[in-house]
Amino acid sequence: MDQAAGSTPDARSLPVCYRHPDRETGIRCTRCERPICPECMVSASVGFQCPECVRAGSGTGHTPAATRPRTLAGGTLTADPRLATKILIGVNLAAFLVQQSVGDRFTNRFLLFGGPAHAAYLTGLQGVADGQYYRLLTAMFLHSGYIHILFNMVSLWWIGGPLEAALGRARYLALYFVSGLAGSALTYLLAAPNQPSLGASGAIYGLFAATAVLMRRLNYDLRPVVALLVINLIITFGVPHIAWQAHVGGLVAGAVTGYAMVHAPRRNRALVQYGTCAVVLAVVVVLTLVRTAQLT
Template sequence: MSGPMSGEVGAPADPIARCYRHPTRETGVRCVRCDRPICPDCMRPASVGFQCPDDVRLGQVDRARPRTAVGARIGSGAPIVTWSIVGINVLVYLASAIGSPGGLNNPTQSRLFTDWQLFPYAVHQNHQYWRLLTSAFLHVSLLHIAVNMLALWIIGPYLERLLGPARYLGLYLLSALGGSVAVYLFGAQLQGVAGASGAIFGLFAAALIFVRELGLDPRSLIMTLVLNFIFTFAVADISRLGHIGGFLTGAAAAFAIGGLPKHRGKLANNTQAALLLLLLAVLILAVAWRTATFPTLID
């Protein structure tokens, strides 16, 4: 017994623990996961100590839940992030159109568009770094947003199911930022840039890297990419730097998530997160360097 011996003066004994499932049974053993007291009938052997039946059951459910090649849990399959990104782009386009004399056909004259577009000189001069990301949610015409959102609607759900919502959102935002950083580093100072194309190209780069895991036809995907790059360089008024920057950043993010093909699925979640944060740090340092060395003469 744990109480003081007869004749001793001391603090009263601690209440005796009782099994959380069988309150009439005293016990001195606790579950190593939830710390609840458990009696011999409720003890389930663990690698260290004992677990309660509830935690054993929860652990079995977690282990039984299937995962993708990059470690994401397989859920309901509804591409919530893709739908949300499309919805945000559409809402931003409508908001821009409402404030622009050109309406839906030309939303570029609105205050929202002016304040959100990527304008390298404004980023440097006024430290408006939000433009590097907000510009990825703007579009200059109905055709522009229709083409980008159609591409996102086609390729996005495949990647979202493979990567999971968090990794997929990280890939999208990093690709968008990478495209903008390329424009800020190498683009003209007084040329405005807008559009989700950098992010879309990043998704296509990731799809190319994960083509086997996605179950896509590599020939069709490569042909689509080739046609998009031909279109990028053949048509005027398209941000080539944004497309290339988004593509390269998306490829880097995909390797950070999935590793090299021979090591696919072997990167731990913490390692993936660390590599993605490292990629973000590289982009931030590139922006800081460009700001510090921004030329005084306007291109």
């Protein structure tokens, strides 16, 4: 939605959210005109409202489903707007602990390109080309070391939390998994079949792209997120042994899906949002089938 009439945010003098004083914002509640950040804004018939105005407007009775307060992207407001992010971090950490406990026997079974299941009997590598399509998903939850998972989980918390609050839980999870799968598919298509690939970076780059789209939608200053993204891309292409394909695949999928999430018209909004996810997943399937045909 458009920001409050007559206000043009200035990156040098933005007000701060009345509930989160550390967050600058160019959006105000359309009822009380208090500044609100993406985590606090609730989609209304015109513009956005703050949580207090929403509660005051709905009273103490039950709110009909059609008029319940929604996030910017049309998602349902929840008591803990970062719950999905916390769960994703927990799953990643749990998988990493299993990796550290079990070792390569576990990791090779679930990363994108794995070693042979029984090295004494097999010499070839096993992977998606052998019908193990689950690796496109499981590889997203494995990491190569402490620095790898630390960097990814800090990024996931820093970027994912506010994005989940702005999109809503279901749309946020759809964005995360679509971006991660797109990163896996592009890696599978372009990388050598004996090059191990694992990590949540593809999904996180998708969140980066969606955050940039969201900030542009809200007329925020894009320079910080663009600078951070440029630094990460320099690292991606400048440091050896980084699967740049996963980063690029996640980035493109995140930009496309994120645009659909925050720019979909109110009419048929869910159809546009999830339809875009379905199209991206269809591309993932096509890339996977093409590469499998090349390798078999």
